[in-house]
Amino acid sequence: xxxxxxxxxxxxxxxxxxxVAVRDANxxxxxxxxxxxxGPSGCGKTTILRAVSGFLEPSEGNVLIGGxxxxxxxxxxxxxxLIFQNLALFPLMKVWENxxxxxxxxxxxxxxRRKRADELLDMIALPGQGDKLPSELSGGQRQRVAIAxxxxxxxxxxxxxxxxxxxxxxxxxHMRTELREIQQRVGITFIYITHDQGEALTMSDNIAVMRAGxxxxxxxxKTIYNDPATAFAASFVGxxxxxxxxxxxxxxxxxxxxxxxxxxxxxxISTANRGKxxxxxxxxxxxxxxxxxxxxxxxxxxxxxxxxxxxxxxEGNVFNIFTEGDGGKEIKVSIPNHGQSFKDHTGxxxxxxxxxxxxxxxxxxxxxxx
Amino acid sequence: xxxxxxxxxxxxxxAIFFAYLLGPLVIxxxxxxxxxxxxxxxxxxxxxxxxxxxxxxxxxxxxxIKNSLIIGMGTVVLxxxxxxxxxxxxxxxxxxxxxxxxxxxxxxxxxxxxVLGISTLVFWDxxxxxxxxxxxxxxxxxxxxxxxxxxxxxxxxxxxxxVARLQRYDTALTEAALDLGATxxxxxxxxxxxxxxxxxxxxxxxxxxxxxxxxxxxxxTFGEYPTLTIELAxxxxxxxxxxxxxxxxxxxxxxxxxxLLNEAKLRRQELVAAARRNATVQDLGGKIRLPGFFAxxxxxxxxxxxxxxxxxxxxxxxxxxxxxxIANVKEQKRxxxxxxxxxxxxxxxxxxxxREAQEAEQGGATQSAPKPSNxxxxxxxxxxxxxxxGTDAEPEAEEPPKGNGGFGNVFDPxxxxxxx
Numbered sequence: 001x002x003x004x005x006x007x008x009x010x011x012x013x014x015x016x017x018x019x020v021a022v023r024d025a026n027x028x029x030x031x032x033x034x035x036x037x038x039g040p041s042g043c044g045k046t047t048i049l050r051a052v053s054g055f056l057e058p059s060e061g062n063v064l065i066g067g068x069x070x071x072x073x074x075x076x077x078x079x080x081x082l083i084f085q086n087l088a089l090f091p092l093m094k095v096w097e098n099x100x101x102x103x104x105x106x107x108x109x110x111x112x113r114r115k116r117a118d119e120l121l122d123m124i125a126l127p128g129q130g131d132k133l134p135s136e137l138s139g140g141q142r143q144r145v146a147i148a149x150x151x152x153x154x155x156x157x158x159x160x161x162x163x164x165x166x167x168x169x170x171x172x173x174h175m176r177t178e179l180r181e182i183q184q185r186v187g188i189t190f191i192y193i194t195h196d197q198g199e200a201l202t203m204s205d206n207i208a209v210m211r212a213g214x215x216x217x218x219x220x221x222k223t224i225y226n227d228p229a230t231a232f233a234a235s236f237v238g239x240x241x242x243x244x245x246x247x248x249x250x251x252x253x254x255x256x257x258x259x260x261x262x263x264x265x266x267x268x269i270s271t272a273n274r275g276k277x278x279x280x281x282x283x284x285x286x287x288x289x290x291x292x293x294x295x296x297x298x299x300x301x302x303x304x305x306x307x308x309x310x311x312x313x314x315e316g317n318v319f320n321i322f323t324e325g326d327g328g329k330e331i332k333v334s335i336p337n338h339g340q341s342f343k344d345h346t347g348x349x350x351x352x353x354x355x356x357x358x359x360x361x362x363x364x365x366x367x368x369x370x
Numbered sequence: 371x372x373x374x375x376x377x378x379x380x381x382x383x384x385a386i387f388f389a390y391l392l393g394p395l396v397i398x399x400x401x402x403x404x405x406x407x408x409x410x411x412x413x414x415x416x417x418x419x420x421x422x423x424x425x426x427x428x429x430x431x432x433x434x435i436k437n438s439l440i441i442g443m444g445t446v447v448l449x450x451x452x453x454x455x456x457x458x459x460x461x462x463x464x465x466x467x468x469x470x471x472x473x474x475x476x477x478x479x480x481x482x483x484x485v486l487g488i489s490t491l492v493f494w495d496x497x498x499x500x501x502x503x504x505x506x507x508x509x510x511x512x513x514x515x516x517x518x519x520x521x522x523x524x525x526x527x528x529x530x531x532x533v534a535r536l537q538r539y540d541t542a543l544t545e546a547a548l549d550l551g552a553t554x555x556x557x558x559x560x561x562x563x564x565x566x567x568x569x570x571x572x573x574x575x576x577x578x579x580x581x582x583x584x585x586x587x588x589x590x591t592f593g594e595y596p597t598l599t600i601e602l603a604x605x606x607x608x609x610x611x612x613x614x615x616x617x618x619x620x621x622x623x624x625x626x627x628x629x630l631l632n633e634a635k636l637r638r639q640e641l642v643a644a645a646r647r648n649a650t651v652q653d654l655g656g657k658i659r660l661p662g663f664f665a666x667x668x669x670x671x672x673x674x675x676x677x678x679x680x681x682x683x684x685x686x687x688x689x690x691x692x693x694x695x696i697a698n699v700k701e702q703k704r705x706x707x708x709x710x711x712x713x714x715x716x717x718x719x720x721x722x723x724x725r726e727a728q729e730a731e732q733g734g735a736t737q738s739a740p741k742p743s744n745x746x747x748x749x750x751x752x753x754x755x756x757x758x759x760g761t762d763a764e765p766e767a768e769e770p771p772k773g774n775g776g777f778g779n780v781f782d783p784x785x786x787x788x789x790x
Contacts, residue, residue: 053549076549090543090546150550
């Protein structure tokens, strides 16, 4: 989908007094992409969105939409439409008036607007609901009206500021697929802001992981999950077990890590850090819960971890084993449920095995808060 | 037992409370229909509508109402505009300045109206002179000065009303409008203003009422355009007549009417909203069956009753003539007065005889103190002897008062006698 209009952020800095909300962001977003900014609340992702939509002038750097510098161009002149976190539907207007507001201010006739509203209502699967007030709709319906209102303005870029956060879990999951479908149908660039890694992974073509105003990594979902660039990206996206230590030996793509409590272990160095991680550096090794398997008793080596089991839980699709881990944290092991019988290990030592390709090493850094 | 006592106490309390609140209004309204030339309900003389006729023929009152309406409208426009601007400013201003700004904006409410009136007069007079304009310029016009003077503090009231609504406004709505391509003016007109409409209506009503009833600021600024309150105050100085009660009655009736109208409308909106909420999808596809105007709407029913009652009263007034009754009352009073005069004559006669007897005993020694009562502060008006006036008073002088005395002749001896 190369037809869409791309967005570029060039050396973007945004400051509020002494506080730096966004620090030197450089992002290229392809036209027609579903691009997500993923990060915890307060990391500056909404600030970036406001800079793209024009509500905020960057302190330094440029926002380019379709290659055009947007400096000094107000939000009402930019080819963007924003879907607000609280949706901001006009409470006194009926649904169809809400949807076609962008036409009304251009002086379109009521009949024209009515017609367009009906088309869009069909598209969002709310036919015949145009005469209701927003307050008479359910949360999910309001959500879709907000999308229709934004699309009615025929924007080149649609900006979404955590639009699903107010919905309940079921609806949120349903809206994920719906949003993705709408995006593929209209073919315009979507920029999506979220703190929910599930949303980002399922919908996005590309994701930027943000931490305290800094973009840690930009890549597609699989890369971010399997090959995180920083300790933050590794710990924020998905569940991960961390092993702290020092790089003892670097062997090409792999490194031998002397961990603080689990002995010496081998892991793959993440792509972004190859050649940068030197012997003797503080390092962090991450292994996903599902990358572990229970090894036969007595096995040992540089891809085995032995620890005492603190408790176990049955989650349905997986069986979770928690063992004593590093720095007060537990090691979580998830074993898929294929109907096999599980032995209770609580209180005993257990040996875990992993494939070195599934363990990843990054330089020591800040972890995501839980 | 205990709870029923409590309940009774509450009802008694409420009765007393409402009697205290509404009693004077009810009494005053009733006096508008009594033919007695001083506003009172007892003794009831005759049912009459003459005071309304008199009111509508009083050019000064009519002129006052006209001026009040003009000034009221001017004040509404100016105060609501200033109040809205002030309220918007309050939400936009740098947070640290907000408390200070608020205090400054609210200050006029705390300043006595008299001070505002004088300062308005002095200030604009200065400006007028600075510009070298004459005494007949717009800047010294009574309507202009009154509107400006009243708006100085009424705008603050409006701002308070508007701020309350504005605080519930989500600025994201304006941003959404801008984002969809609206200019700032369009966002204001199409989003913020409709949101503010109920508060603007309240502020307008408040401003109008505050302007209409204002006296102490207006009294300095009205110039050649006395408002209703000014006219009333001037009239009352020369005596009160039931025509003023009639005016009060009309104002009370209008207030009740509009209050009921408003209530009926609100109730109606609630019912419609409830019906929409409960409507099923099929209903929405077709037409929603909305409840009738009177269903479950007590205020609407009362409103109609009220309107019918008003029409009945006005209808009665056009055909009803209390002349016979008034003539009867007049005749009765005349007879009563004559009887009293006879009594007094007799009394005088006796006194004179006594005095003559005394004088005969004491000689000319006490001749200098025959009329001690005339030296009292009230000019002897309360002295029992004064009832006799002059011994040779004509019966016509004892006719019902014409309403020329201060306080409507309330201290007139005849009024006192009438109550006996």
